[in-house]
Amino acid sequence: NAGVTQTPKFQVLKTGQSMTLQCAQDMNHEYMSWYRQDPGMGLRLIHYSVGAGITDQGEVPNGYNVSRSTTEDFPLRLLSAAPSQTSVYFCASSSPRGTSQYFGPGTRLTVL
């Protein structure tokens, strides 16, 4: 099992550009989520999904879109990048009832 994979590992964008962060898991988990990690703050939930076709907003959803067309994939789209979106992004999946948590390796995004 590859676990949770994320691409790219690093990305530099200019203000106003759009991009998609890819996330995939091969554990057949229903629950997947996206977090951002900023210095001095805990991980914050952006969006999450409890299964294919079902997504919902987390704590900091503005400027981001998600979709879940398959159980495996949960991409995060930045619609129009802003410097405030400079952060490290983590995708995660969890087993039923959240007993096991698996995180991707992270994507370090810089918006100029």
Place this chain on the structure above:
Amino acid sequence: KNEVEQSPQNLTAQEGEFITINCSYSVGISALHWLQQHPGGGIVSLFMLSSGKKKHGRLIATINIQEKHSSLHITASHPRDSAVYICAVLGVIGGSQGNLIFGKGTKLSVKP
């Protein structure tokens, strides 16, 4: 007030010392996770606790549900234990799995 508070924020220890990291939370939970993040690295789950105590090698985690408090102990600390340790609680929404709420982390540095 943050829903999950960790202390200390930073901790420096000498190799071999016994280390304790504390986590207090203010919400109802179904489980608590201790996570480890090495510098520039991904996030790994160390423990999931819903009651009592767990031990993996030199790491021990305890939780007191009534007091809403958990501790992570490292015995005979080693420089390779240097990392950020993150407490995360799993909420409950109407009996379904809620989302993780994270503490800000404790940065541990173990000197040889």
